[in-house]
Amino acid sequence: MEHSAVGKLQGGFNVVSGAWPLVHMRSFEAVTGAKTDKWLVRTVSGLLITIGAAQLRAAGTPGGADQARLLGIGTAATLAAIDLTYVAKGRISKIYLVDAAVELLLVRSWLRAT
Template structure:
């Protein structure tokens, strides 16, 4: 669980920092943005979530990292799935949707019930 929290944490920090460091390259990939303040808001939130996941160590923190990770991935996946077909956001966000599905699958995998005697 810790490795998954840290992996998603890195992904979220990188995703969040990118538009803060270079809006030009972010827009080159994901298309021009009318509301840059909104991009910056989401970027700050993703960076914060990612940092919290990276700092998770003990079982209680890891459970919180799991809830935050699942919630973040589900939210971003939903936005991608709703707004790409409506052409409100670029089709490039479909690659993000695939990543978010991957995080959800990862959390489902590490959260599955374990049978006795299994390492």
């Protein structure tokens, strides 16, 4: 897969997953568990939308793929580490293991991209 394709894939995923709790917090909590600090969920949502939009914009431009890659690997590795750490501690739902798997697949995709 090319860098631009990975950037567009992850950018879209970040925008959609970031928008979900902003659009419908109730369904987000039904899947991921109740949240005490909704302000923090909204903050992370905004950051994911911003990162995703930057990836979508950069992915198809000369030199932009490097920026999309840097954002992509850093974001995915951070989210996977948080998911794995806090599922293991019992602080967040095991459904976050699905997100960790997706994030690790994105890291792998970036590392294998041509």
